[in-house]
Amino acid sequence: MGRWADLASPQISAGVFVQCQGCKKALFADEFRANLKVCSYCGHHHRLTWRERIEWTFDEGSFVESDADLAGSDPLSFPDYTPKHSAAQSKTGMTDSVVTGMAKLSTHVVSVAVSDFHFMGGSMGTVAGEKVTRALERGCEDRCPVIVFCASGGARMQEGLLSLMQMAKTTAAVERCRDHGVPYISVFTDPTMAGVLASYASIADVILAEPKALVGFAGARVSKQAQVTKAPDDFQTAEWVLKQGMLDRVVERRDMRATLSTLIHTLGYSLRNKEARIG
Amino acid sequence: MGRWADLASPQISAGVFVQCQGCKKALFADEFRANLKVCSYCGHHHRLTWRERIEWTFDEGSFVESDADLAGSDPLSFPDYTPKHSAAQSKTGMTDSVVTGMAKLSTHVVSVAVSDFHFMGGSMGTVAGEKVTRALERGCEDRCPVIVFCASGGARMQEGLLSLMQMAKTTAAVERCRDHGVPYISVFTDPTMAGVLASYASIADVILAEPKALVGFAGARVSKQAQVTKAPDDFQTAEWVLKQGMLDRVVERRDMRATLSTLIHTLGYSLRNKEARIG
Amino acid sequence: MAKSWREWMKNLLELEDLVGQIKTQLVQESDPIRYAELDAKVKSFEDRRDKILELMFSRLGPWEETLLARADPRPYTLDYVQNVFSDFLEIEGDRRFGADHAIVCGPAILEGRPVMVVGHQKGRNIQERTYRNFAMAKPEGYRKAVRMFQMAERFQMPVVTFVDTPAADPGVESESRGISEAIAASMLAMFELTVPVVSIVIGEGGSGGAIGIAAANIVLMQEHAVYSVIPPEGCAAILWRDPAKGPQAAAALRLTSKSALEFGLVDGIVKEPFGSAYRDPITAATLVKEAIIESLAKLDSIGLNLKSHRYERFRRAGSSYMKS
Amino acid sequence: MAKSWREWMKNLLELEDLVGQIKTQLVQESDPIRYAELDAKVKSFEDRRDKILELMFSRLGPWEETLLARADPRPYTLDYVQNVFSDFLEIEGDRRFGADHAIVCGPAILEGRPVMVVGHQKGRNIQERTYRNFAMAKPEGYRKAVRMFQMAERFQMPVVTFVDTPAADPGVESESRGISEAIAASMLAMFELTVPVVSIVIGEGGSGGAIGIAAANIVLMQEHAVYSVIPPEGCAAILWRDPAKGPQAAAALRLTSKSALEFGLVDGIVKEPFGSAYRDPITAATLVKEAIIESLAKLDSIGLNLKSHRYERFRRAGSSYMKS
Ligand SMILES: [Zn+2]
Numbered sequence A, B: 001m002g003r004w005a006d007l008a009s010p011q012i013s014a015g016v017f018v019q020c021q022g023c024k025k026a027l028f029a030d031e032f033r034a035n036l037k038v039c040s041y042c043g044h045h046h047r048l049t050w051r052e053r054i055e056w057t058f059d060e061g062s063f064v065e066s067d068a069d070l071a072g073s074d075p076l077s078f079p080d081y082t083p084k085h086s087a088a089q090s091k092t093g094m095t096d097s098v099v100t101g102m103a104k105l106s107t108h109v110v111s112v113a114v115s116d117f118h119f120m121g122g123s124m125g126t127v128a129g130e131k132v133t134r135a136l137e138r139g140c141e142d143r144c145p146v147i148v149f150c151a152s153g154g155a156r157m158q159e160g161l162l163s164l165m166q167m168a169k170t171t172a173a174v175e176r177c178r179d180h181g182v183p184y185i186s187v188f189t190d191p192t193m194a195g196v197l198a199s200y201a202s203i204a205d206v207i208l209a210e211p212k213a214l215v216g217f218a219g220a221r222v223s224k225q226a227q228v229t230k231a232p233d234d235f236q237t238a239e240w241v242l243k244q245g246m247l248d249r250v251v252e253r254r255d256m257r258a259t260l261s262t263l264i265h266t267l268g269y270s271l272r273n274k275e276a277r278i279g
Numbered sequence C, D: 001m002a003k004s005w006r007e008w009m010k011n012l013l014e015l016e017d018l019v020g021q022i023k024t025q026l027v028q029e030s031d032p033i034r035y036a037e038l039d040a041k042v043k044s045f046e047d048r049r050d051k052i053l054e055l056m057f058s059r060l061g062p063w064e065e066t067l068l069a070r071a072d073p074r075p076y077t078l079d080y081v082q083n084v085f086s087d088f089l090e091i092e093g094d095r096r097f098g099a100d101h102a103i104v105c106g107p108a109i110l111e112g113r114p115v116m117v118v119g120h121q122k123g124r125n126i127q128e129r130t131y132r133n134f135a136m137a138k139p140e141g142y143r144k145a146v147r148m149f150q151m152a153e154r155f156q157m158p159v160v161t162f163v164d165t166p167a168a169d170p171g172v173e174s175e176s177r178g179i180s181e182a183i184a185a186s187m188l189a190m191f192e193l194t195v196p197v198v199s200i201v202i203g204e205g206g207s208g209g210a211i212g213i214a215a216a217n218i219v220l221m222q223e224h225a226v227y228s229v230i231p232p233e234g235c236a237a238i239l240w241r242d243p244a245k246g247p248q249a250a251a252a253l254r255l256t257s258k259s260a261l262e263f264g265l266v267d268g269i270v271k272e273p274f275g276s277a278y279r280d281p282i283t284a285a286t287l288v289k290e291a292i293i294e295s296l297a298k299l300d301s302i303g304l305n306l307k308s309h310r311y312e313r314f315r316r317a318g319s320s321y322m323k324s
C-alpha cells in the first residue's frame, strides 16, 4: 500500500490513500476527491472545507467572497480563547468559521454562506452571526435566493451572551427574507447542532441535508440522559430528522447542485419576475 | 318519591325529580335548574337547549335573534329528510339547529351562535352553516367579539355535498374575523364532533369546553378500529383534548359567563378602542 | 351490485386478459393462416370489449361512479404530477411532528410558470398503500400542506391541489394530534392566500379529508371522480344500519361530478378518455393539464382580489336552497 | 464554593430559623422580663442577619448571582403575573401536540391596558417541578407561545415575556418533535410582530430556551438574574472536563445583569429589594411592574415601526466587537 494522506487536507495527490471514516476501508485519494469525498464503498459523506463545498456546488469560478476581512475579538477575555482562535485561523486560513459571498448556480445569482467545521467546530460567535446575517440581508438587497450550508456544534461559548444573541440576530434576518419574498434554503451537513440548529438553520423555506449528517439540539448524551424515552438507533441522523418532519429531503452530495438549482429556479421565479418588471 | 320529569324539558316544576345522566341519582328539578342543569352529586353537565344556554350565559333579556326565519329545503330529496326535519322543528320550535343573534355580556356587545343538539343532533346543513357564517360576519361588521357554542354530531348527511361546503364557508368567515381583528371564541359543549369540529369550532382564537364534553373527529368506534394505538380511558373527553393542546380551558358552566366576560374584555379591547377613535 | 371496481369489471377484465394472451401468441405465430385467424379473434374480442364498455358507460349510476373513482388502476396524484408538470421536487417536512406520505407536496413548473402542488397520494400495491396510509392523511399531512400554502404565498406561486382520499385518518393518534384542527387550519390557510388556487378532485373526494385541501378559487372534478360528505357505506350504516346498501346511499348522496356541478359546488368537469382515466392516462393528464392552465388563465384575467373571490365562491354554497 | 443557594445561605437560613423560633416563643411569653430578653435577642439576631446579608451582597460574584437566580424561594412568573397584572386568564393549547406547563401564557390587564403574557414557569416543590418540567419547555411550549404572539398581533396587544429557564428540554421526545425548530420559529414569530414587546429575565436566562421568548424591543434583567449562552456547569465540563468548576465558568461567561448591560445586550436592570427579590416579593413585583410600564411607554412614544426597531436592536448585537 502507498502513502496515507490526511483526509481533511485539500491537497490529496494521486496514488495516496485515505481511510474512510465510515467503513474504515482504504480509498484512492484521487478517486475519493473525484467522488466529492464520499466513500465509494459505504457512501459515508466526509466533512468538507468551505472551499470544497463552494467549488463542488456552485458554477465554476463564480464565487466572490464578501467580508473576507471581518474578524472578531475576545470581548470576554475568555480563558484560552485568543490562542485557540489564532490556532484555528492558522490551521484553516479563515478569519472565522463562516465564509460568505455571492455565487452562481446554473447561472442564477445566489447569496451564499458556508460554515466550516474545521474552524473551532464551526461554532457561531459574533463574526459568524454577522456574516450569516449579512448573507441573508444581501439576498434581500440583491433580490436573490440565499443558500446556507450549516456545519456547526452550536453557539460559541467563548463569546458568552454575545454568541447567544447571534441566534436572534440571524433569525431576524431570516424574517426579513420572508418579508422580501426571498427564498432561503439551508443545508444541514455533518454536524448541525444546538444554537445554529435552533436559529437560522431550522427556519429556512426548504431544508436539505446530507446523508447521515448529525442533526440535533442537545448532545446525544445529554438528551438520552434527560428522559426515560429511549433514543432510536438512528437518533439525530438526517434520516431520522426527516422522519420527524423537521427537514424536507436528504440529498446525496452528487445530487445537491441539481436539487438546489431546481429549487431556486422554482422558488426564485417571482423575485426575478418582479425584478424584471421593476426594471 | 314525586313525579319524574324529562330532563331536557324546559318546564320543570318544583317538587318534580329528574335523573342525572351521569350518576343516575335523583335530583330535585328546581335545584337542578338552579344549578344550571349540572348534577350536584357528580358534576355531570347535562345538555342545554339554546334558550337555556343564552339565558344562563348572557345579560338578562339582552339577546336579539337574527335570521329567525331562515329555513332550509331538501335539495337532494334525500330519503326521509323532510319528515325528520319537520319533526325536529315541531319538537324544538326551531327552524334549524343553530340560533344566532346579538347579545350583551357584562355590557359588552357580542355576536352569538348557539347550536342545539336537540335539533337533529345539532348537525350542520346549509342553514346552520349560513347562520354561523352570518354570526361571524356580523362580528366583523359590528366590530364586536363572536361567541359560538358548539353542540353537534357534525355535517348533516342529508344535504350531501352542500353540508360539506359549509365547513369551508364557515372557515372562510373565521378567516375574515382574523383579518378584522375580531376576537372569536368557541365553546365545545357535549358533543362537538366531526365536520363542525373540523371547521369553525377548532380555529377560534380561544377555545373553551364544558367538563366531560365529548369532542372528536370520528366516532369513538371508528377511531378505535382504525388503529393499533389503544385509546386512553378519557379518549375524546374535553379533559383529554385539553391535554392534547387542542383547547385552552375546561370551564364549569357556572364559571362560563365570567370567563367569557374576561376574555372579551381583554381580547376585544383594541376593537373598542379603534371604534372609539373612528367615532 | 358489485362491491368493488374489480367485481364490477370482472367480465371485461377477463376478456382483456384473453386478448392479451392471444396477442402474445400472435407475436410468436409464424403460420400466416393461423396468424390471420388469431388476428381476427383479437379484433372481434376487442370489438366486444368496446361494446361492453360502451354499454357499461352509457348507464353509469352513482355507485358505478364510486367504484370508478376508487378503481386501483386509476391515475393518482403523482401520475398527474409526472405528466402535467416538470421539475417537481417533493418537500416532506411538516416542521411539527413527522412526515406524512398520504399527502405529497412540492414546487413544480407548469408551462414555464412555477406552481405549488399539494395532493393526496394513494398506493397501488399493499406496500405502497400502507406507506401512503390509503391516502388518509394525519394532522401532519395537513400541516405540511399549510406550510406549502404559506410558502406559495411568499413566493407568489399559484397553488394546485389534487384531491383523492377516502377520508382523513380517523385513528386515535390522529385524534390525539388534532386532526380536526389540522383540517380546519388547512382550509383557513387557503382562505388567507392572495395567489390563485385551483383544486381538482381526481378520485375520491372524501368529506373533511378532501375539503381540507380544496378551498380553492376554482374547484374542478374529473368526470368519474366523486365528492361526498360521507362515504356511501357509512351513510348506509347510519340510515339503514346496513353498510351493504352503499349503492342506495351513493344515489341518495348525489356524489357524482354531474350533481356537484348542478348544485353549483364545483366549477367544471374535466372530461376523461373513454372508459375512464386509467384506460388512457396520458390523455387524461393532458385534459387535466389543459383544465388547470385554463383555470389559472381565468383567474389571472379576473385581476380581482383572489382572496375575496375565494370567499365569495364558498359564501354562495347552498344560498339558493334557503328561504327566509 | 457553595453548590446551591441553600448551601451558600446555610448560616443565614439557620439564623432566620432561630429568629423564627424565638418569635414564636415571644408571642406566647407572658413574663415581661423574659419577653424583653427574647425581644432583644430577636433584634440582635436580626441585626446580625442584616449585617451578614449586607456582607454577602457587597461582594456578590457571578457564581453567587447564579445561585441567587436559581434560588427556590425566588418569585416565579406566576408570582409576578399575580402582582403585576389583573384579569390574567391562562390559555393552554398549542393546537399541535399537547399542553406544556413549563410555559404559561394568557391575556391580562396592565393598568387598564390588555397585554399578552408569556413566561417560563418553575415549580417550588417536587410535584410542581415535575408538573412544570423544571421550566424546561418542550416544542409545544414554544408553539403555544407562537400562538400567543400571533394572537397579540391580531388584537394589537403588547407582549410581555418573563424569562426563567435553565434550558429548553433536551430530551429525546423534544428532539423528535423539533425543539430546535420550535425555538427558532418562536423568535421568528416575535420578529414578525408590529406590537411592542418587552422581555424581562427574572431568574435563569438559560441559552436557547431563554432567547426563544426574548426577542423583544426592550430586554430587561432583574438585578440578580443571570443570562448565559450555556450553563456554567456545562461550560466547565467542556472547558476543564469538570462540572464542579461552575464558579470559574460563571466568571468566564460574564453572565450577570451588570455584564449583559455593559455589553449592550440588555436595555436595563430592574432593581431588586435588599437581599434579592424573594425577601420582599411585593416590592420586587412593584419594581418589575414599573419597569414594564416605563418600557411600554417608551415604545409607545417612539412611534416608530416597532418591527424595524426590534430588528435594529438585535442587529447591533456584538457590532462593536468586530473589526474589518
Ligand atoms: Zn466507507
Ligand SMILES: [Zn+2]
Pocket: B020, B021, B022, B023, B024, B025, B039, B040, B041, B042, B043, B044
Ligand atoms: Zn350526577
